[in-house]
Amino acid sequence: MAITEQAGPASLIVRNARVLGAGSTADLEIVDGRFVAAGTADPATAEAIDAGGRLCVPGFVEPHIHLDKALLAGSAPANRSGSLDEAIRILGERKKSFSSADIAERAGRIVRDALAHGVTRIRTHVDIDSGCGLVGFEAMLAVRARFAGLVELQIVAFPQRGILGDPGTETLLRAAMERGADVVGGMPFNEAGPSASREHIRIAFDIAREHDADIDMHVDETDDAGARTLEMLCEATTANGWQGRVTAGHACALAGYPDDYAAHVIEAVAAAGIHVICNPATNLMLQGRGDPHPRRRGITRVQELREAGVNVAFGQDNLRDMFYPFGRADPLEIALLMAHAAHMGQPDEIDAVFSMATEGAARVLGATDYGTEPGCAGDLAILDARSPVEAIARQADRLHVIRRGRVVARTARTQTVAAP
Ligand code: FE2
16 A cells, blocks of 8 residues: 655546446546546546446445544553443543543544545544543644645534533633634533433534534433433434434444334434434444344435435444544444445445445535536545455455545555465
8 A cells, every 4th residue: 555645636537437327337537626527638648547347436435433533542541341431431541541642543543444445535424522622623724724635624513421411611621612613513412401411402503503513423322211312412413403414323222212202313313404423333332232033234224215215324433442443444444344334235235335434424524525526626546346245244445545536545456376
């Protein structure tokens, strides 16, 4: 794997590209960083890459990751219970030695890994609380600036310890939004009770309205089927007219609701145009530990949400920290987990899983220039596969990753096997 950062050509032609949904392969052209109509680029001066009929996507999109916590495993005590609560407690102690430079260095390593895996747009949550203040947020500003030419990075101001339960956090959230955070985060279940959860959501919407910002909350990341903050979020979304601009991450409790209440909430999620992000890696690991057998899988109701018309995507969430010990910022790895965890194994379901990491996640980010049509951002990942199922099954290499018309990462692998 190599990441190149030199200036690229003004125009690029990718020949024999297989774009999902297209009946046949086609040549794609990028001029001045944008896809253009066929025949626009000058073949005499444009750089050319032959995709050879391989699958091409307009960049994978990572809609839910925690870059500030990445790679903390090894520099903090082990999470012996494996629970979310213990992870948050350990993190609280570790944050006392956080520095902006340390966070930016770890985050930068993950952004480079993501880029090598074809990810050109990322939404990261960053902890903001009375303990760490804005140190993580400042690190993300530095990472966003450093990688500006390579990756689009959206920053979510994330009050993981609550807003009411952690005095001072509301002021910090407002400061982060003033200084360039893109999205208002939240964790309403991590408050003292239902009325505080409602107030948490109300404050988040107030801040979002002040900054005309989208909202992306951690919702009901718990096995407690009594958690009700997803329904509260639906009500607030509709009341504020924020339909299509709100995302609910995790939503694990939905899996534990009685079916009739779950159906009621799913209908409300669809009516409010809320996007849902499932994080199968982390939640398969964290949730369900207290269940007697048979144990819940810990993930939200992916199939039912999709059937109701809800845009469901998936994210990496944590990686190699006190929440989750693995992860390499590769959407194909999470796609494989997603398909297993949500029982999505039919051909159309596998295609749907693949699309969650492309169009689905792009919708979460509110991208208006995502795709390969003329005018869209000139991002492309060429996979060493010819179909989504092959890409996921073989965890296919991303041979070329193109950002705004220039190659920013390449992977070339040599493998030899003895003849039988
Ligand atoms: Fe998360």
